[in-house]
Amino acid sequence: MATKIKVGKEKITREKGFLYFIGADGYVWASPMKSNKTGKKKKVGTEKITKEKGFLFFLGKEGFVEKAAMEKRKPGVKKEKPAKKAKKPAAKKPAPKKAVAKKK
Numbered sequence: 001m002a003t004k005i006k007v008g009k010e011k012i013t014r015e016k017g018f019l020y021f022i023g024a025d026g027y028v029w030a031s032p033m034k035s036n037k038t039g040k041k042k043k044v045g046t047e048k049i050t051k052e053k054g055f056l057f058f059l060g061k062e063g064f065v066e067k068a069a070m071e072k073r074k075p076g077v078k079k080e081k082p083a084k085k086a087k088k089p090a091a092k093k094p095a096p097k098k099a100v101a102k103k104k
Contacts, residue, residue, distance in 0.1 A: 007057070008065030010047040020059040022049055028059060 012028055014020065017036030023029045028045035032038070049065050051057055060066040073079075 004060065004066045004068050006060070006064050007049060007067050008045070008047055010045055010065075011063040012045055012059060012065075013063060014059075020044065022051070022057045022059070022065060026050060028065065 018030040026048040055067040
């Protein structure tokens with residue numbers, strides 16, 4: 001399991017019905033969940049976080065921004081997915097014949 005490292009110094013209190021994330025600008029944002037009919041996307045934190053490559057940044061349970069190292073993979077190598085069952089091809093019906101127009 002990846003170890004979490006506390007990055008932010010600002011504590012953010014969570015509201016029910018919002019999803020919290022670190023935006024591309026480096027600030028913490030709150031976006032309403034689908035179940036939350038009211039509310040709009042808003043900037044929550046005032047502290048700017050500089051992101052690093054290879055780390056996942058998130059808002060931890062205590063309310064501080066944390067980072068965790070992501071799994072390193074070789075470029076161009078995809079994760080193997082479990083094999084799916086082969087589907088039987090559907091029986092094709094012959095196309096209805098069209099009436100041929102006669103030339104005069």
